[in-house]
Amino acid sequence: MINLILNKVTAVVFIFFIILTSAVSSKDTGLIFVSNEKSHEVMVIDPDTYEIIKSIKTSKRPRDLEWNSDKSKLYVACGDDDIIDVIDIETLEIVDQIDTGPSPEVFVFSPDEKLIYVSNEEDSSLGILDLEEGIIMNSVPTGAEPEGVITSKDGKTIYVTSEVADMVHVINADELFVEKNIIVGTRPRRFAFTPDEKELWVTAELSGEVWIIDTSNHEIIDVMKFLPPGFREEDVTPVGLTMNKEGTLTYLSLGRANHIAVVDTIKREVLDYILVGSRAWEVALTRDEEKLFVANGLSDDVTIINLKNNTVIKSIPVGRVPHTVVIDD
Amino acid sequence: MTKIENLKVLIISFILISLTFIVQAKDLKIAYLDLTDDPRYDENLIYARIQLKPTGRPLIAVKIAEEESKMMGDALGINFILENFSFDNIDNLNSFINKNDENFIYIVDLSSADLKNLNQNISKEEVIIFNVSSSDNLLRNENCNKKIFHTIPSYNMLTDSLGQFLIKKNWKKVILLKGPHEEDIQFAQSFKNSSKKMGIQIVEEKDFILSNDPREREQNNIALLSGDKKHDVIFLSDTEGEFGRYVPYNTKLPRPIIGTTGLTPETWHWSFERHGAPQLNSRFEKKETNRRMSGYDYAAWISFKSIVKAVKNTRSILYEDIVKALTDKNLRLDGFKGGSLSFREWNNQLRQPILLSTHNALIEKTPIKGFLHEINDMDTLGKDLKETKCKF
Missing domain, CATH: 3.40.50.2300 (Response regulator)
Incomplete structure (x- = not known):
């Protein structure tokens, strides 16, 4: 009897184990995905050899890339075709397309994954896209050329930058109205939250700064400036940024200053500058936080950095005007 | 009414009063001035689409800038109000500026001859005038005037831009x-x-x-x-x-021909594809369906934008604060041409890249990489501090 039960348990555990391993093997491929704005494709890079294993042709002008929660699908905002393409990660094919408003640039999912919040550059609004219906349900007017979008983990607040209006809009996600406009530096671009969400960091491309917002009262608590050796203030044009899970380090691209800044998030001090390609924009951190991938828009390549010693491993040519890079791990 | 109810009413009315007090925004008027019979807008000339010439009145571009600035105005609690006035002749325009106590900021679309006339006749002290369409070198040198800001490049800037290109090509x-x-x-x-x-x-x-x-x-x-x-x-x-x-x-x-035909040094070009330029061009073409955005439109647009930026930086609408912010090298104006722009403190000229273009393509953005300046590479275009003949 006991034996039988044990056998059953073993079988169940065994089956469970199989499910688990197969689930794991379908994900965590480690593959690197890069959107190329001008050659209308998403490049797939092998994580071990750093070779391009596939070019997935997309709609015109692919820019931002976002995963769904189980990373089975990659969503690609295609600015010139007003569409989000959906890539299936197992087959590496486009399996679906979602109409957006004009010129989608950057987007995020709502935490329940029912909605997509997308900044529509051309008609200066944040579109709220219902994924089930596949249509824009609503939109919130923003300043001209909205760009970066991020939501709080509880899904209650959406933050959007307006490049032209020099501000961050704080949007109430339930009622869809702008609660507050926070004035920041010139041409604000992208966001990152500290892991505790107490601070929201936003890059201001043309004033060469990172503005740090206290999320409890939406006041500015600090402004950071950057200057890699040999560059002038006006060369420093920060755009992409990402933080490690511990909340101790921030990696920030400096655009035309062709460097990545490694920042102590708590002390708000620059620890290091790493030379990468020309006009470094989006950055992506591997899950083990040992490598950083950087898309260089003007040298048409992606730089891979070893974060153990902050040195460049390699730069790989990827296609015309790489915009965003993400990793499946 | 009970005491508590009374208190409630009192509190609510107090909140309402203080709200109206907070909400009451200040007005900052910006006047756009031009001449009704400006020969540069002769229809036959516009028809030929001559490079380096205006293709239509730039008022529309200022309206786009006004629209772009509404939200910033709301956040600052300031209404940026655009008004426009057309005059039969330059004398009337001059006296409008000199006798007006309502405005002190003007965007003027005048030919070099008319702007020189205005330059000699401004008697009012506290005015800020933006020149959007005269490239005259003298107005930036011997005949400069601290009341006039130039958002259109000087001829010196345009020809230096061409010169850099010839050196690069070894022509x-x-x-x-x-x-x-x-x-x-x-x-x-x-x-x-x-x-x-x-x-x-x-x-x-x-x-x-x-x-x-x-x-x-x-x-x-x-x-x-x-x-x-x-x-x-x-x-x-x-x-x-x-x-x-x-x-x-x-x-x-x-x-090849360069200069006023062929490869021309432009302030703005509709085919420019970087730094957010396509978005600005498309905002313009939505409003103005008959033509594309020209350098004159750009200069008019950025004049309004620089006022808003100065107000944003100084958080004041007083004349002296705005002037101070405009001439600050940290103005950090977003000109959609890459990099942040500012005014040269020695002659109030907007430092900016020049776009060398054919009639339908951008060939080179200048300053060309390698033309270096000790302070700001954009100052390789036009007269810099050491060469200027302007004395405010």
Whole structure:
């Protein structure tokens, strides 16, 4: 009897184990995905050899890339075709397309994954896209050329930058109205939250700064400036940024200053500058936080950095005007 | 009413009163001035779409800037109000500025001759005037005026931009053709100065006239004008444009034309694809369906934007604060041409990249990489602090 039960348990555990391993093997491929704005494709890079294993042709002008929660699908905002393409990660094919408003640039999912919040550059609004219906349900007017979008983990607040209006809009996600406009530096671009969400960091491309917002009262608590050796203030044009899970380090691209800044998030001090390609924009951190991938828009390549010693491993040519890079791990 | 209810009413009315107090925004008026019969907007001229000439009145571009600035105005609690006034003649425009106590910020669309007239006749002390369409060098040097800010580049900036390109290409032998108008002569002189500065050789200089008279063929026949000495390119100074349109392909030797035709130094170009330029162009083309955004439109647009930026930086709408913020090197103005822009403190000229373009393509953005300046590379275009003849 006991034996039988044990056998059953073993079988169940065994089956469970199989499910688990197969689930794991379908994900965590480690593959690197890069959107190329001008050659209308998403490049797939092998994580071990750093070779391009596939070019997935997309709609015109692919820019931002976002995963769904189980990373089975990659969503690609295609600015010139007003569409989000959906890539299936197992087959590496486009399996679906979602109409957006004009010129989608950057987007995020709502935490329940029912909605997509997308900044529509051309008609200066944040579109709220219902994924089930596949249509824009609503939109919130923003300043001209909205760009970066991020939501709080509880899904209650959406933050959007307006490049032209020099501000961050704080949007109430339930009622869809702008609660507050926070004035920041010139041409604000992208966001990152500290892991505790107490601070929201936003890059201001043309004033060469990172503005740090206290999320409890939406006041500015600090402004950071950057200057890699040999560059002038006006060369420093920060755009992409990402933080490690511990909340101790921030990696920030400096655009035309062709460097990545490694920042102590708590002390708000620059620890290091790493030379990468020309006009470094989006950055992506591997899950083990040992490598950083950087898309260089003007040298048409992606730089891979070893974060153990902050040195460049390699730069790989990827296609015309790489915009965003993400990793499946 | 109970005491508590009374108190509630009191509190609510107090909140309401303080709210109206907070919400009450301040007004900052910006007046756009032009002349009804400005010959630059002659329909026949506009029809020819001559490079470097305005293709329509730039008021529409200021309206776009006004729209772009509404949200910033709301956040700052300031209404940026655009008004526009057209005048029959320059005297009336001058006296409007001098006798007006309502406004102190003006965006003026005037030819060089009219702007010079205004320059000599501003008696009012506290005014800020934006010049959006005169490239006259003297207004930035000997005849400069601290009340006038220039958002359109000077001829010096335009010809330095061409000079950098010729050096880069190693096209150093140039035939210079110039027309009879005052501005033709100034643009040609400006190119000669740039050439001297950069080591470009002007192998021959000739004057042309617009005529079919066979007795004047030495001056009206392009083949005769363009052939004698060994040369790499022809620089043409024809600010009217009617002669210049016919110069390409009519030269004796197959040589490119630069200057006012062919490769021209532009303040803005509709085909520019970087730094958010396509978005600005598309906002313009939505409003104005008959034409594309020109350099004059750009200068008018960025004039309004720089006022808003100055107010944002100083959080004040007082004359002296705005002037101080405008002339601060940390103005950090977003000009959609890459990099942040600011005004040169020595002559109130907006430092900015120049776009070398054909009629439908951008060939090179200047300053070209490698032309270095000790302070700001954009100051390799035009007269910098050491060379300026402006004294405020």
